[in-house]
Amino acid sequence: MIFEASQRTPRVELTPVSCLIRGECYPENISEWSEPILGALEECLGNDETEFVVDIELYYFNSSSAKFLFDFFEYLEESAEGGKSVVINWRYRAEDETMQEAGEDFEEDISACSYNLVVVEQAVA
Amino acid sequence: MTIKIKMLLIILVGIGLLFIANIYSSLQTNTAHKQYSSEESLTAHSSAWFSNMDTQFVSNLLAYDPADGSERNVGFWDPESDAFAGSTGENPLFAAIVDKDTETAEGLFAQVFSDAIMEEQITFAIAYDKRGLQLYCESSLYLVGVDPCDESAQPDYFLKFGSFVSSLENGSVRRVTQINDLSGDQPVSINDTLVFPLMDSGENLIAMVVVGRNVIDSLEQFSENFEIETAIAIGERALTVHDYYEEERPPELNKLIRTGISHAVENQTFSYSFVAEEQGTRISSIPFSKEIRASDLRILIFDDQAELLAALQEAETTAFIIFATVSLTILGLVFVMTTSSFNRIVDAIHLLEKMGEGDLSVEIPAQRGLFSSKNDEVSRLQNTIDDYRHHRQEAEVQRRDRAKRRDERDGIMFEKMAALAEQLEGQARDLLKQEIAGMRDTVSSGTDEEKERASIEVMSKAFSRMSDEVTTLIDARTHELVAAKDEINSSIRYAAKLQNALLPKTMPGDFDINVEWRPRDLVGGDIYFIKDFPDRVYIAVVDCTGHGVPGAFLSIIARSHLDKAIDANNYQSAGAYLSTVNELLKDTLSRSDQKNTSEEGFDGGVCIYYRKQHKLEFAGAKSSIFNVNGIDATETTGDRKSVGSTRMASDFTFTTHEIASPTGAFVMLTDGITDVMSPEEKPIAFGRRRVMRILRESPDKTPSTIVKNIMRSVNLYRGDAPFRDDLTLLAFSLIEDDSEISTASAVGEDP
DSSP: OEEOOOSSSOEEEEETTEEEEEEEEOOSSHHHHHHHHHHHHHHHHTSSOSEEEEEEEEEEEOHHHHHHHHHHHHHHHHHHHTTOEEEEEEEEETTOHHHHHHHHHHHHHOOSSEEEEEEESSOOO | OOHHHHHHHHHHHHHHHHHHHHHHHHHHHHHHHHHHHHHHHHHHHHHHHHHHHHHHIIIIIGGGOTTTSOHHHHHHTOTTSBTTTTBSSOOHHHHHHHTTOHHHHHHHHHHHHHHHHHTTSSSEEEEEETTSOEEEEEEOTTOOSSOTTSTTEEEGGGGGHHHHHHTTTTSOEEEEEEEEETTSSSOOEEEEEEEEEEEOTTSOEEEEEEEEEETHHHHHHHHHHHTOEEEEEETTEEEOHHHHTTOOOOHHHHHHHHHHHHHHHHHTOSSEEEEETTTTEEEEEEESOTTSOTTTEEEEEEEEOHHHHHHHHHHHHHHHHHHHHHHHHHHHHHHHHHHHHHHHHHHHHHHHHHHHTTOOOOOOOSOOOTTOOTTSHHHHHHHHHHHHHHHHHHHHHHHHHHHHHHHHHHHHHHHHHHHHHHHSOHHHHHHHHHHHHHHHHHHHSSOHHHHHHHHHHHHHHHHHHHHHHHHHHHHHHHHHHHHHHHHHHHHHHHHHHHHHHHSOOSOOTTEEEEEEEEOTBSBOSEEEEEEEOSSEEEEEEEEESSOHHHHHHHHHHHHHHHHHTOOTTSOOOHHHHHHHHHHHHHHHHHHHOTTOOSOOSEEEEEEEEETTTTEEEEEEESOEEEEEETTEEEEEEOBSOOBTOTTSOTTOOOOOEEESSOOSEEEEEOHHHHTOBOSSSSOOBOHHHHHHHHHHHOSOOOHHHHHHHHHHHHHHHHTTOOOOSOEEEEEEEEOOOHHHHHHOOOOBOOO
């Protein structure tokens, strides 16, 4: 399932075993955008696959989007607690301290998932 | 001349030429065939005749030859022996001849020949002495023609007796001997003869013997075998079997003989074969024998070819009839097919011509030509034309339909324009009416195209009138919208004025403060707050969730709680102060909305400066305070929690960061600064590190310079990109003057 990027929202690719979020995120109305994504995520996590890999590469998100990310991670945590092996890769450019810090902030809230801060030179293909 | 006639003529001429060629070739074949059969016939007859003659000669005449004859006969001519008596004494015949004892010689000769003559093995035998005196003559009783022994008989060799005798010098001779009847009563008899000399022991000629056989028998036999009529030609005379039997010659035979002889005379050839068409008979001429010239003596052969010729004629006629029938059939079929095809093409041409005249009602006749199929060229042509006609018909229907609709449309338009004209006054109305009348004329006359053009013209005029109306209407609407927008803008501008009024206007005297406050949309969620008390100063920089009008609303609530949370009578740590604001805000928001799931609240930092203690305390919610002192810049980071958010516990205690002796400049800011993005496809936020660098690198550490430098850097960084959020940047430093501290009083602004 693919949600195309817009000027204010990132591209989201969901498969039964993976999720990729890339771009900037500051929609005018966060819940309008996030609800279908969270719904799709829940669906993806509901299958029998044993692994789920999440790649997040954001360049900017506003404070309302931070709330979305919290909810997003909560779903992943629940799934991980349910026995699924969930890996989250928070990808940021080395020079982007803001995203690095954001990634570090989220890490504090993650316990059940395996959480990696990944420095990238190039975007995920 | 039409193509049809041309084609038929070509076919006709072609067939005629073929016919001529056929006849010519047939004639050639016939001639060749006749030529061949002539030669064939000539060869066959010659060989049969010669073979017959030779066989007869060998078996009947040659037997008497002194050299090659039979053993019995040879003995008779031997001078040394007596074959007559069977003794070895002198030959009595020779003796009798020498002695001129004619009687004895005659008797002895008769002893030799009589039986053979009786048995018709030979026709006659004659003996002469060397002077030519007849010693013996005996002939068959069943003679035809002149009797050789008759006194009137004259054998041809008598005419040249000398050469006849000398011809015998080398022994026996075979010759054809003609015997004429001097009395003319009997026809000449023609005989195959063996002539041999009788030689005495001294090799002297003493007598000559002529043994002959009349060839008429052979000729008869030959005729019967081949089922032909024959005649013997001597020069220009002819003899037939009939002559010998004293019968009348059949007239046809006479005619044939004449034809045959005249052919020889005319062509000076005596060995020939040709078909006399008139009599239906093949006439061949062959030499009588190998030893004689054909011009002197030859046999004419008349072979009845009537049946063969009739068969040939019939075959020729049949072939001709078949050829003619086939040709005529083909011609007929081609004619019918061509005619029918061309008639259909003519039909199609007629239809096209009619269509050209505009008559689409003519149909192609349903009849199909002979041998025509649905797929042949003409049918396809017809079908295509018919399809075209149908298309034209449809197009015509559509055209009429269009014309009808156009008329209707024009009618409506004239009606509307007339109505419009009625609304006008004076000259304008008359002008428009005239215009309408003119247009009516144009639209109702001329070709379809002219009507269409006129109609479009009318339409465009009507539209331009109408568009004038619409433009007027739109102008009115636009005016309304502009008014409404103005109204909204003016209320937002007023709100901005109000929000601005809530910002502190006066600063504590012992502080050098410089602020950049820039809501993205006139109003925003960012505010800053300064409250000055005699012993302390509160400074807060707050970024409420959202921006625009909703952010502004939240900022008013936040500001009111920042105010309410101050406990001016007791010592209040920065952390405790911020915790109280959190508690109050959560209380307010959850009361207003039980199911508050959004992140309403704020990020921001608060500073409390205690003058007496010369101590600065800082607490932050996802915010930092930066300090630059000389070349050294530091960042003090607050808690990573937002004030008022649902994720926050109401009793969360914010950390208090104490700066014991605050020197240099301090900077507080909202994420409107750090989240300024570079204008790339994958942008990077301005970030706090850049803020730190500016602080370090700023040559002048006064708040105003710092604010100016940071804002310049931020503006450079974002390029053409607009601000995404409200931004607030506040820099302050303490003015190191003790006297100021003691005289400070509560300034700032109360809401």
